[in-house]
Every structure is written in structure tokens, then in C-alpha cells.
Amino acid sequence: MKKRLTVTITLLSAISLVLAGCGGLQSGSPNQEGVDQNQVLNMTLRAEPATLDPSLVADAVSSDVLNNVMEGLYRINKDNKPEPAIASGVEISEDKKTYTFTLRDAKWSNGDAVTAQDFEYSWKRTLNPETTAEYAYILYSIKNAEAYNTGEASADEVGVKALDEKTLEVELEAPSPYFLSLTAFSNYLPQNQSAVEEFGEKYGTEADKMVYNGPFHVSEWKHEQNVQLKKSDTYWDRNAVRLELANLNIVKETSLAANLYTGNEADVVELSSELADAFKKSPEYLPYTGSTTQYLVFNTTNQFLSNPNIRKALSYAIDRDSLVKIMKDGSEPAYGFVPPTIFTSDNKVFREEASDQHQYNPQEAKRLLQEGMAELGLTSTPSLTMLSYDDHRKDAAVFMQEQLRSNLDLEVRIDPKPFKQKLDRELEGDFEITFAGWGADFNDPQTFLDIYVSDGAYNWAQWSNEKYDELIKSSIGNPNNEERTKNLVEAEKILMEEAPIAPITYAGKIYLQKQYVKGIYRHPVGAELSLKWAYLDGKEK
Template identity: 50%
Template sequence: MRRKLYLSLTSLVVASLALSACGGVQDDTAGKKKQIFNMVDVSEPPQLNSAKTSDASSLYLLNNVMEGLYRMDKNNEPIPAIANDVKISGDKKTYTFTLRDAKWSDGKPVTAKDFEFAWKTALDPKTKAEYSNILYPIKGAEAFNMSKGKESDVGVKAIDDKTLKVELKNPVPYFLNLTTFGTFKPIRQDIYEKYGSKYATEPDKMVYNGPFVMSEWKHEKSYDLKKNDSYWDKKNVKLAGVHTDIVKDQNTAQNLYQTGKTDFTSLSQEFVDKWKGKPEVMPFKEATTFYLQFNTKNKFFKNAKIRKAISMAVDRKTMTDKIEKNGSKPAGALVPPNIKATEDQMFREMTKEYVSYDKKEAKKLLKEGMKEEGIKKIPSIELLGYDSSNGKKDQEYLKEQLNDVLGIDVDLRPMPFSQKLDLENKGKFQITFAGWGADYNDPMTFLDMWITGNSFNRGKWSNKEFDKLIKKSQANPDFKQRIEDLKKAEAVMMDEAPIAPLYYRSRLYLKKPYVKGLVTHPFGADFTFKWMSIEEK
């Protein structure tokens, strides 16, 4: 999943059309402008269909307008949400959830069937959901998704309106953690079928069961959230709403913050020194790795030595210290340092960093790889990238490095996130600058996406040994051996170099002193607004 930035401009505007679609949501804090949180994002979500979405903006929004069985609390631990209780079998393979009394934004009850429908919709091969594999721990889920099994054999069943039974293939130590993730949110079948392909593309084409509803969406400009008066825990929601503007230029964002027109913004590289040491700076330590992903079906990049050469040609420390300047650290592997292997040890502590800056070796490997492929002249290459200010700086640095070290001419192609994602999904790229943030606290969230055929493996890399190790780890009840196999899998991947890891990302934000209770998450969705409030300015 990929994470981004946030900020905004003005007070909340409520669209009457959206309100009627959400069932007449009332704002019991109406008129209290101090309870409007203003922020910005660099790109809008493609859509809010939890069965299909995969990007950071959509997932953060779903976390605030929808409610799963569990949600992450202020300490990043899963707590009951729509689930009021859960009973776990002795073999830890059957979870029986009892749902609390909760309503959708149109007043209809949230039922166990809404969860069963949502999960099976994400698994339906016709949905082509990129995140279908996150449901694979459920018995029969993978077979159904791969058109090798029946929907009726999937181990999720609404026993009655208030009881959901989930059967797993094998014990999964982080399953309750998984239920907080966007793909596990409920979907109302009648609403989904009413709007078809238009479902969740506009505020009035979905219903909500979370702390907020989306009340207005001006595409590529702004969107608004409004407190959901039908939410089961509305008494603990203090904000009246959230307004987000799409602002790609960080100079503009900084100006809005300094002039008091926004409450919260990312602190971009060029302003770090100015704000250094000031109390409004808020660090966000996330579990995210940024990297270059190679299209291994391309003649040039199908060669592992060429891919390694490009990886070794990047001076990561200069990139983090001089370009990022936000606490990000050079990455020599895929899984970031704050992902656990066991309760008391991090995965990175049990293995090593595999990649480092080495100009001499990079030139040697490029020469050897080109000889193996019969390529006599270094081709120019295209690099897909982000059109945000920070993204452009990173990409300019990468272009400079590859040209200086290897003599490769790089054509930068910055573009809106949705357009970039579409090209990646279609395999229409040579190299793409991308990142992945943890969906849950386990190395598997970074590793299983690279198995053959996975929808996130957009460069089409394939390795039988890697696939075997991941498949074994997914089913291994011996958690100690499982971690050993995951270490081996990452080592195989780093040796083949389908990606060039660049940095383990941290972020800095500016937050007004009167903004209280904003919760950040290193795993899954970035932010929770449920417990926020705005004090007197």
C-alpha cells in the first residue's frame, strides 16, 4: 500500500445531494468551525470501493468513513469496532465474531452478511482485486480467487445478522490485525449492486458505517468528510468534519500553513532547516520502503546484473541526508527496520542489508549484463514517477545518479498517481519509482506481494525458490522456522534484484498546537480522525 501527504484550505462545505444519499446525516456540532480539521493530500483516491482499492489515499479515507470488525487504537493495537466480541477456537483456526448494534449512514443495520459479501466480492475473480491475496489466510479463499474453487467453500459465513464465522487454513498470529485493514471493511450488497461500476466513485454512490461520511468530492480539487450521526460510537467523535484540498506544490502548502489557512501539512525538504527544532514539527515514523521497480519483461531489465548495476549506482545516504532530510534511512533491503519478526525482535536485526552504493561494481555489472544480452549500446530509459514536489526532487536525483555513474540517459515521466498506477497495472513501464507501506506488522506484508502472478508484482518477476519459501511460510505453524524461511526469501529477492531499495521512509509534518488527538499508524491506514479535536485557536 502506498502512503502520501496531507493538508488543506477552507472550512467544510456540505453538499445536500450527498447528505440525502447518506440518509440525512445530522451534524450535532454544526456551526462550530473550530471543530473542522483542514489538511491536504497530493493526490485524490481513485475510488473508495474497499473490495478493489489499493492506494494510501483511499485506505486512509476508508479508515475514517468505514468501520471493520476491529480498528487500530491510539497505541496501534487492534481493538473491537463493529465486533463486540470474538471467540477463538483452541487450534486458533476458527474465529466467531459477535457484532454490536451498529447502523449504516442511511439508518439500516450493519449485519454479518455485509462482511461476508464484501470479503467474497474482493475474492471473486471477476472483481480483479489487487488486494485479494490479503484474504488468502481464510480457508478456500485462494482457490476461489484463482477460479479453482467455489464461493460456497470460502470460510466466511454469516450465521445470523449478528454472528460471523471465519475459518482459516492455518493459524495466523496477526489475523485480528488484518481485520482492521481496508479490504476487510463491510459492503452493503444492495448499494453495491445498485451502482455497479460507479459504486464508491462519488459520495452519494455508497453508504458509510464509520465515524465520518464523505459529503462532497470535487475531483482533483478537494473532498469533505462530515461527522456520521448514525455511527455507533458518535459520542466519542468530536470533529464536525475534515476538509482536504489536493495540493501538489509544497510551496503552496507551506504558504497555506504559515498564513493560518490550514492546520496540518507535510514538511517538505526545502523547508526542513527553517523549522528544525520547533514544537510544531511532528515526526511520523512509518514502516515504508521506497524503491525502483523494474519491468523484468523488458529486454534491458530482464537481466539481473543490469538491475543490480542500477541499484548499486544510487548513493542512498546522499538521497536521505541531502534530498529527503526527514529522518528517512538508506535501504539495503525490502523489509524496513520497524517490522517485527517475534514479540521481542525486529526482522532487520535478524538479517542484513544487502545493497550499498558501489560505483565500480555497478559499472562492472552493467557491462557484464549487456554482454549477456547482446546489447552493444546503453539505451535511454523512462522512469515513471510522482508529480508532487518531493517526488520530482527524488526523481531528478535518480536521473542524475544513473547518468553520472552509468552513463544512462533517463527520461522522467512524472504524472498524477492514478495515471501512474494505471500504467503500472498494465505493465506499461520500464522503471517506476514506487513505495510500499506495511498493511500489518509482519514481514509477510512486504514479501508475499512478489510471488509469481501477484497483482502488485507489476514488474512480473518470477522465482520458483522464492515462491516456494513464501508458500511454505504462509502455511507453517512453526513460527520460528517461518521467520527463517522469510529471511531466505528476502535474500533470494535481493540477489535477483527485481527492485532497487532506496530508503526506509520517515515523514515530517507541521501541526498547529490546537490540533489534538490525531493518531498516526505505521501499519495500514496512515491516520485516524475519530479521537481528534480542535481547541480554541
């Protein structure tokens, strides 16, 4: 997930919100003077949401939709900090390992009360090995969560328990400086057990096969065409929501999105690099830099790519500085995995603590390639296939294809696929090289580096290093911030030296946003898009 500001997510003590009446609404509705009567926002999405099941969600598009139709214990606010949401407050034990959340009065879209049991049920469902949730590890901060997910403990032993309908107790394995921000993450959302059981395998796949507790609910979902969000009339803080409807139209081609925008059929769209210059001087041009790294993943089970020198050779052959100039979307060249927007637990910029590892060096790339081939006993290079996005990022893949051809005489075929097909191939290990991306789930280097532990669900490279595993696992809950930072820096160095991946860019985006669109927030970590505070002021003039 991603975003515009450089922020450290800090541990916040709970803030009691002023409530009005039994419905739990914030006192004082927002000032409606001057805003349009017709509060309908038209936006574009670059891809179809894969699922709205909080246990199974694993992609940015789905997370963005969920962030607007669901709500967890905490929500990332306008200042990019976690604030109480379904939780009205929390008590944290002196050893910072036990959190006791008090829930406010809130309802599901089917009229049921949102209870502490909904959180306990959801988190344990995600961790249940039979659910096969790819993102289950994001809950491993909780006591015995990993043990349950790996079949070594029972659900009853997991450190989450509803003490009553309004009280949720959570025990952690170790103190976590970012736990409150995690409770705003998609996989920490509550789930209504009766709805999950009623809808079965269809749960989260259609607008009417889901119940919602957030600012909006999905009123219509035409697959590969449109997701329509309607203001919820059961949301506890509905007086803060001004939009009545948000139409999220799925438009994969940015040229078509730009046409919709200039034709006043869309209020917010994302641009691709080839269109960036045309709109650069417009006051509606909105650059955005988040916490996402785009990188190549090498399938280390492939004979040719099993050699670290060959993998580094491919990385060293790519001129990232030239690539970002072509992309024109605010992206920056990446020479390490963790982006420069991420802080350590001792409040330092990780990128300033860790040295850059990869570089553009065609001569060294040729030397490394020859050395690696000699180690494998190869006399000729094979042709390879690079799995790629089928959107504007395909242009970056074509650039890298040409770099590998011209600098290493290596033939690489580009295989662009729609997002979901690409993700399925990656999860199955059905690729040689894939051009992938990872956005920060929380503001800490761990959110990037723990991907590549040996048994990591997203370790598509199928790479393993015992020392790396030790460094990452020892960093979880380590109260010695200086030592923890040192270990994570060392871990990234190993990752870059072994090169199962090659960082390419720290991704940027360019949006066009009409000046009458107000209050859209894009967050640097977790789900990017928040429409809760959005409204239109001036479209009708």
C-alpha cells in the same frame, strides 16, 4: 500504509465494551471542557482518492479516507493495536483457525443495520474473480479464499459465513498471528449489498454513491479539489467523536500547502524536503517515520533489464546516504526491502535477522554493468525511462537520474505522472523503470515479501523465482516461528540477489500541525490516518 511507532501487532483477545442504551454508544462521552466550540479541521491531501470501494481500494490515500468513514470488525487503536469495533468480541478456537465474531448494534448511514451478512458479502465480492480486485490476495488467510479467487472453488466454499445477523464465523487456512489486525484493513470492511447494487459502476466514486458505517461520512467530494468529512449521526461510538467536520483539501504542491498553513487556512499539512529546514525549529514541526519502503522496480520483460547483473548495477550506482540528506524528510537509506519497523512472528526485528544486500559501490556497479551487457551480447547501453510521482518525490527521481548518468554513463528520462495515471501504467506493465512505494498492511515481513511471488498482483517487475515462491507460500501459517523467520530471510536474500527491485529509502514524512490540533493518530501499519479521536483546543483563543 506506515507510521511513527515501532510496534508488534499481537493477537488480542476480545474486550467487551461497556454499552449504553440500545444505540450501542460507549458510556461516558469525552470531556468537552476547554475544547473549541467550532470543531472544523482543515487538512491537505497529497493526491485524489482513487476509489472508496473497499473491494477495489489499493492506495494509501483512499485507505486513509476509508479508515475515517468506514469501520471493520476491528479498528487500530491509539496504541496501534487492533481493538473491537463493529465486533463486540470474538471467540477463537483452540487450533486458532476458527474465529467467531459477535457484532454490536451498528448502523449504516442509510439507516440499515450493519450485519454479519455485510461482511460475508463484502469479502466474497472482493474475492469474486469477476470483481478483479487487485488486493484480493490480502484475504487469502481465509479458507478457500485463494481457490475461489482463482476459479478453483465456489463462493459457498469460502470460510466466511454469517450464522445470523450478529454472528460471523471465519475459518482460516492456517493459524495467523496477525489476523485480527487484518480485519481492520480496508479490504476487510463490510459493504451494504443494496447500495452496491443500486449504485453499480458509480459505487465508491462520489460522495452520494456510497453508504458509511464509520465515525464520519463523505458529505462532499469535489474531484481533485476537496473531500469533506462530516461527523456521522448514526455511528455506534459517535459520543467519542469530537470533530464536526474535516476538510481534506487536495494540494499536490507542498509550497502551496505551506502557504495555506502559514496563512492559517490549513491546520495540518505535509512538507517537502526543500521546506523542511525553514520550519525545523518550530514546535509545530512533526517528523514521522512509518513502515514504507520506496524502491525502483525494473520491468524484467525489457531486454536490457532482464539481466540480474544489470539490475544490481543500477542499484549499486545510487548513493542512498546522500539522497536522504537532500530529502530532509526523515527518510533513511534502504539496503533491504523490509523496513526496520517490521517484526517477525517470533517477535524479532526482521532487519536485524536479515543482512543488508544492496550497497553504494560505483566501481562494482560498473563491473556488474559490463558483465551483464556481455551476457546479453550488448555493446552499448540503451536510454531508459523512469516513471515517477509528480509530487515532491520527483526530486528523488532526478537525483537517481544523475547518479545513473555520472556513475554508469546511462541516460534515463524522468516521466512524472499523477498518482492514478502512474498506478494504471504500473498495473499494465507500461514502464521500463518505476519509482514505487509500499507500506505495511500488517506488522509482519510477509506484507512486503509476498508481493513478489510469481503471480502477485503487484509484481510489476514480472519477475519469477520458483524457490522464492516456495519459501513465501510455506511461510503462510507456519506455526514454527523460528523456521518461518529463516525462510523469510532467505526469500528476501533471493529477491535482493535477483534484484527485480532496488530498495532506495525507508520513507519518512514531515508534517506541520498547529498546536491546538489534538488527538490525530498516525499508525505504523495499515491505514495511516485516524481522525476519530481528533479535536481542536485553542484555535478560537
